[in-house]
Amino acid sequence: MTLTDRRNRPLQGLRISVTDRCNFRCNYCMPEDVFGTDYRFLARDELLTFEEITRLASLLVERGVRRIRITGGEPLVRRNLDRLVGMLAALPGLQDLSLTTNGSLLPGQAAALAAAGLRRVTVSLDSLDEGVFRSMNGGGAGVADVLRGIEAAVSAGLLPVKVNAVVRRDVNDHTVVDLVRHFRGTGTIVRFIEYMDVGNSNGWSLEEVVPAAEILARISAVFPLEPLEPDHTGEVARRWRLCDGSAEIGVITSVSNPFCASCSRLRLSPEGSLYTCLFAGKGFDLRGLLRQGADDAALGQALDSVWRDRDDQYSRIRSAATTRLPRVEMSHIGG
Numbered sequence: 001m002t003l004t005d006r007r008n009r010p011l012q013g014l015r016i017s018v019t020d021r022c023n024f025r026c027n028y029c030m031p032e033d034v035f036g037t038d039y040r041f042l043a044r045d046e047l048l049t050f051e052e053i054t055r056l057a058s059l060l061v062e063r064g065v066r067r068i069r070i071t072g073g074e075p076l077v078r079r080n081l082d083r084l085v086g087m088l089a090a091l092p093g094l095q096d097l098s099l100t101t102n103g104s105l106l107p108g109q110a111a112a113l114a115a116a117g118l119r120r121v122t123v124s125l126d127s128l129d130e131g132v133f134r135s136m137n138g139g140g141a142g143v144a145d146v147l148r149g150i151e152a153a154v155s156a157g158l159l160p161v162k163v164n165a166v167v168r169r170d171v172n173d174h175t176v177v178d179l180v181r182h183f184r185g186t187g188t189i190v191r192f193i194e195y196m197d198v199g200n201s202n203g204w205s206l207e208e209v210v211p212a213a214e215i216l217a218r219i220s221a222v223f224p225l226e227p228l229e230p231d232h233t234g235e236v237a238r239r240w241r242l243c244d245g246s247a248e249i250g251v252i253t254s255v256s257n258p259f260c261a262s263c264s265r266l267r268l269s270p271e272g273s274l275y276t277c278l279f280a281g282k283g284f285d286l287r288g289l290l291r292q293g294a295d296d297a298a299l300g301q302a303l304d305s306v307w308r309d310r311d312d313q314y315s316r317i318r319s320a321a322t323t324r325l326p327r328v329e330m331s332h333i334g335g
């Protein structure tokens with residue numbers, strides 16, 4: 001079954017955020033002054049159970065979803081996550097199951113996650129410079145902690161490992177080439193993400209965005225690059241290869257060259273709201289339906305109508321006015 005939205009975009013991907021909590025405080029995502037000790041995180045009974053998540057995922061796979069990514073907050077702080085991975089991996093028709101993590105807890109969990117059926121991981125690492133990295137993540141961890149997580153993922157066969165780096169002007173843009181140099185020849189793919197105006201708490205400004213063209217120029221001045229074809233339809237990263245064949249890299253141009261026209265993802269929040277766009281102010285409450293005892297037909301009907309009614313294209317029409325609208329936080333919906 002192919003479900004299309006009002007802009008004729010098919011439903012293909014699902015991101016499941018399993019928690020709004022995180023052991024880091026990246027200042028562009030969960031700034032400490034907002035997400036401090038008195039911040040009210042979701043209570044345990046507000047979170048969807050693994051059974052509830054899997055039931056929704058199964059209905060969405062029946063509706064065309066082929067790729068699922070688990071995210072958060074930090075997904076590895078949710079207890080027994082490998083159990084959820086096993087449940088999702090067993091869904092017939094699912095082609096890819098991956099996870100985005102800050103990497104700090106991977107050493108203890110990578111093997112169990114791989115054994116449960118996880119295919120790949122993306123690990124966030126914004127810089128190899130210790131001072132720069134710690135200042136960006138709120139002091140949560142050092143570079144070595146994340147590198148150990150990446151090694152654990154490689155050893156567990158969660159390949160290819162991708163590394164995500166958010167680039168902010170005058171913060172870490174001078175360190176992008178180091179990341180390419182470090183991971184060259186290892187099979188790990190580094191992807192540079194333009195800093196986005198997600199949520200309302202990070203004080204985003206356009207001046208801090210380093211356009212992908214500038215990131216690529218910095219890299220190609222040291223390592224000449226050639227473009228690669230997209231991996232699959234709906235792929236958000238533009239892929240490049242070092243001309244010497246030693247590495248693939250990617251850039252995610254959400255600000256300078258938005259990809260709304262081919263955006264094919266739904267996002268499920270930890271408390272069971274379905275979001276049709278990363279920049280949406282509000283989601284569709286599925287937990288209410290689930291806990292009122294809705295049958296699969298009623299749930300399916302709700303899912304169909306959410307996607308059919310979808311008209312989002314926030315990044316394409318981004319303006320000074322839209323960046324002031326209330327939006328879900330990145331740490332809630334998971335990127």
Ligand code: SAM
Nearest residue numbers: 029072073074100101102124164195196330335
């Ligand atoms: N905690 C996990 C992690 O950091 O990988 C998963 C959730 S995190 C919200 C997912 C991704 O979103 C990370 O790669 C993070 O760097 C990125 N991110 C967070 N805030 C962002 C922003 N304002 N602009 C661009 N990317 C952002």
Ligand code: SF4
Nearest residue numbers: 022024026029073102
């Ligand atoms: Fe946590 Fe990931 Fe957000 Fe950093 S980017 S605060 S690791 S959820």
Ligand code: SF4
Nearest residue numbers: 260263277278314315
């Ligand atoms: Fe998709 Fe919304 Fe991002 Fe556009 S702004 S690519 S519709 S999530």
